[in-house]
Amino acid sequence: MSTATLRETPAAATVTTAPRGLVRTVLRLHRGALWIWLAFVAGTTGFLLWLLGPGADTAQRALDTYGYSGLIMANGSADEYSSLFSYPDTLITLGSFAVALFAAGPLIARELESGTAQLAWTQSVSPARWLTAKLAVPAAFIVLGTCLLTAVYRQLWSAHGNLLIAGIGPRSFYFSVGPATVAAPLLGLALGALVGLAVRRTLPALALSGFAYFLVYAFRGNHWPFQGRYQQPELHSRSRAVTSAGAEIRDPGCYDDRACLAKHDIVRFTREYLPSSDYWPRQLLETGVLLALTAVAVTLAFALLRRRAADG
Template sequence: MTALLDKDTGRPAARRSLPGADGLVWTVLRLHRTAMWVWTAYVAVTAGLLLWLWGPGASAAQKAFDVFGYSGAQENAYLDGFSFLGFGGSFDSRFYGPSSLIGIASCAIAVFAAGPLIARELERGTAGLAWTQSVSPARWLTAKLAVPAVFVAVGTGLLVVLYWLVWNAHNHLLVAGIGPRSFAFSLGPATVASALFGLAVGVLAALVLRRTLPALAAAGVVQFLAGAMRGNNWPFQHSPFSRLQPELPVYSKAITSTGAKVSDPGCYLSQKCLDRHHITGFTRSYLPSPDYWPRQLAETGILLGLTALAVAAAFLVLRRYQPKKETAA
């Protein structure tokens, strides 16, 4: 009840704290300021990690790559010898860390929307008090959806852009296989759409169940399953003629002392072999896949469509929910 009571008199102050759209937005920000600060800190930390990978982390990995290249034992030696801020690990393994954080954050968004954002206010009666004082249920829900949606879209969009900067500059440092393929087909505008879907699912779960713990569990499970379907696992991302996943073409060459790019001679850890072939470095990059944008846009469209359905369902459920009138003290 704190957000809707006058701090001096203790009497309801809905009309003074919620005079219009601006006041309602301010109330949502004030009531959930802790969650907003946590979200801001998450975005800042993840962005910092990506910037580190883009700069110093990639430079250290590049030096090892120039020596060992990507052939059998060379690759293993380069990976085992790389460290991240004093902790064991490789550039390849650390590259996917922010992606995991983004996936965890989408589930956290759904849980927050289901619990503190909606269900807790329904249980405590603060939502009903606002509805009977000055704010219609539709306006209340609109603000509850719009304010977090702005934070989610801006924060997740920023991380996606930074991630693609790292990918475009240093994808040659990643080990070929399922990791780069899954990353390339999953990260993009659909990542932002997935986070917004989690927000809508959480709100809908809270309005349907009206209890914090059941809503938390339902929203978390749904968003987890939606995230598990991503990463190149949507049905339309499979070939209609095969069960194989789409691959990313890779361009890989060794660099000689004259600057020419030649086939990797497979010298492994033999410096004599490298000297004999005049190899001074290696280069490799994942080429853009023609399937990326069709698949990414299709996934984005599906997620945004499901988000719109969840939001519409939430407003329909809200219309059927008739709170008891509360009188001011």
């Protein structure tokens, strides 16, 4: 191999055989993606904490004044809060798509296309160890980041689910506050790696991995055989009005009619969120399906890598 070739790939030329050396190499090569991921996790966590604190306080004050029916008709603060509540779910979903694109393009296909991976294999780093490091390092950051997001989102759900307007139930939100939230981007990572190894060209790998993960996401949202009526889950609730004496009465639907509120001696409103009893069995089953698909994709990726390496 010529000196000029080595100079074109300085990062790969420093690969060592030690596991720590492989980890450092992966972190150095993809530090830009790492910083983007950390910024994404920090930003989304900050938004969740705002919803948990100041955002919830504002919505609760409006709710205590007008009640749920009035807020729906007036498009008030609690109605806006209910809409904002589903935004982190959208961000987490987009993050899973980004993981699949990153795995297919910059993580795998680009290094195969440029010859960086092949150079690493000539320095006593086997293809299997190379792929293991490529998957294990980002997987660790994905698990840590999504676990944090899921924990804060779950806390938000538990603390302020009462502020959600009845009937506002994004299809995927019902499955976005549990372990399936962590398993989904891991499937994106494995699927992207498999596509990158199969295509070995950056741009086609990006397009194909995005399409493949979209199919998985669409199937997950609409056709899971165990999802049943949760294809369009409702957030069932029970709303009550509270009098100045602390008694709970049926919500009279006063809207923003202060005379009506005074007539019924209503000082605030309360709402009880009624989760489904079979939520966790379905959540855990989906997690198992996602992890099983991840294992299949990883197995196929290693098998394809062995075949590519054997063919030279």
